[in-house]
Amino acid sequence: MSITETAIASAEAHSAHNYHPLPVVVATADGAWMTDVEGRRYLDMLAGYSALNFGHGNRRLIDAAKAQLERVTLTSRAFHHDRFADFCTQLAALCGMESVLPMNTGAEAVETAVKTARKWGYRVKGVPDGMAKIIVAANNFHGRTTTIISFSTDPEAREDFGPYTPGFEIVPYGDLTALREAMTENTVAVLMEPIQGEAGVLVPPPGYLPGVRALTRERNVLFIADEIQSGLGRTGRTFACEHEGVVPDMYVLGKALGGGVVPVSAVVSSQKVLGVFRPGEHGSTFGGNPLACAVALEVIAMLRTGEFQQRAAELGEHLHQELGLLVGGGAVEEVRGRGLWAGVDIAPALGTGREISEKLMDRGVLVKDTHGSTIRIAPPLVISKEDLDWGLEQIRAVLRG
Template sequence: MTTTETAIASAEAHSAHNYHPLPVVVATAEGAWMTDVEGRRYLDLLAGYSALNFGHGNRRLIDAARAQLERVTLTSRAFHHDRFADFCTQLAELCGMETVLPMNTGAEAVETAVKTARKWGYRVKGVPDGMAKIIVAAGNFHGRTTTVVSFSTDPEARADYGPYTPGFEIVPYGDLAALDAAMTGNTVAVLLEPIQGEAGVLVPPPGYLAGVRELTRRRNVLFVADEIQSGLGRTGRTFALEHEGVVPDMYLLGKALGGGVVPVSAVVSSAAVLGVFRPGEHGSTFGGNPLACAVALEVIAMLRTGEFQERAAELGDHLHRELGLLAGGDAVTAVRGRGLWAGIDIAPRLGTGREISEKLMDRGVLVKDTHGSTIRIAPPLVISKEDLDWGLDQLREVLRG
């Protein structure tokens, strides 16, 4: 057996099969490239589902982490530490908000948002105890905790995990009339992805997000934007909502906030909303730890320059022009996305999304499939135009059969 085969066999034998990874075993990575245990290089067009927006081994982020490792990595929230205030202040400023509640993973941020919205509903809006409702969109992906899968419409994410958490109503994504009809006096929040990632990089109709903002404001309902995948430069703006000039009541951030170095997530909102919490009512041992804050502070500093957003916008325009030439033919039935993020629907006759991903892997390009016939492209924002074009060339060759 090869080194790759041995590693995969061991993983299959000793780890739960909750993922179905492509048969590649990565050993090192830099920028937009990864190298496997056999020494073969691959162009990374997934970027850890946007966790690696700034590329593998980004020197600024590694240096920030290394410096903090030598000082202190964890205190718990039982004590203050010297990176926490700067992290909260600077992230709030980046978001145009006032208050930050740090966690670790994206799913934790979503769970925190659910708790926040419900507590706000009871303490501020005056919703009767136990009656709070949160509206979500069909096709959503907000994580895999028991509460989050309770409002998933994906059978793979939801099946066999009941009894499910009540208090959620699902409406079609992009349908303002359905959203309006679903709202009642007990509605405390609307929780949406500005672009649905796992669903296949679905961009809502023009004006939809602005309409959601208007509806929620008029009905005294919190607009909670899950920008865990779409935020922090991916779409060519710091936040995907900026494309419609929308500011929500609450941002949910994760993935790229930790720079692919450590898990960092956060709920960012107004003091009035996050002020519903009192000591002991919510928390996390590792949330806002010194190492996480040090890395996230460097991420925030990098985003402040605007260079990554500009790069994602320019290369994203190029990416979508090139993919647009493929759409509507006999190989690609549709292309969607914004910035350096695209969902590509492959004609079924060419194979499943998984099969196309495996063929691209054989040509040195790594992508990931979703929902049968769709593949996603989301390269690190540091990718060069030449490398992106090379990756697109490999896709064209695969689609030629």
């Protein structure tokens, strides 16, 4: 067997099969490129589902991590450390908000948002104990914890994991009438992705997010925007909500906040909302650790320049223009997205999303499929136009046969 085949066979023999990765074994990476164990290079057009917005091995992020590794990496929240206050202050400022509750993974941040909304509902809004309801959208993806999959409509994420956590109402994504009808006096929050990533990079109709914002204000309900994938530059703005001029009550952040170096997530909101917590009611040993804060502070500094947002906007316009030319030729049914983020629906006659991803891998381009016939494209924001065009050339070659 080859080195690749040996590594894959060993992984399959000794790890749970909860993923179905493409048959490539990455050994090193730099910028928008990855190299496998046999020396073959691949253009990364997935960027760790947006965790690698700033590319592999970004020098600023690696240097920030190395410097912190020499000082202190963990104190737990039993003590203060000298990076925590700056992290919270600067992240709150980037979001235009007041308060930060740091965690590690995106799913933890979503769980934190759910707990926050419920506690706010009981302590501030006055919802009767145990009666809080949170409205979510169909086809959502917020993580895979037992509570989160309780309000998933994806059978793969949900089946065989019950009993399920109550307290959630599911409405169609993009339907303001359904949202309005689902609201009751016990509704404490609406939790939504401003662009649904796992569902295939679904962009809601114009006016939907402003409508959600207006409804939640009218009914004294928190609007929680899950910007774990869409946020921090991916769509050409710092946050996807900005495209519609919307400011939610709470941002849920993760992935790119850790720069692809360490897991960092956070809930960012007002003092009034996050102020419902008291010591001992919620926490994480590693949440807000010094190493995570050091890396995230560099991410925030990079985003403050606006350079990456502008780059995602400009290259994203080019990406969507080129992908749009493929629609109607029999290979591509639809292209959706914003910035350097696209969902491409492949005509079933051409093959499944998995098959197209494997063909692209053979040509040195890495993407990933979702929901059968869709491939997602989300290269690092540092990708050069020349490399992006080369990747698009490979996509055209595969889709046009």
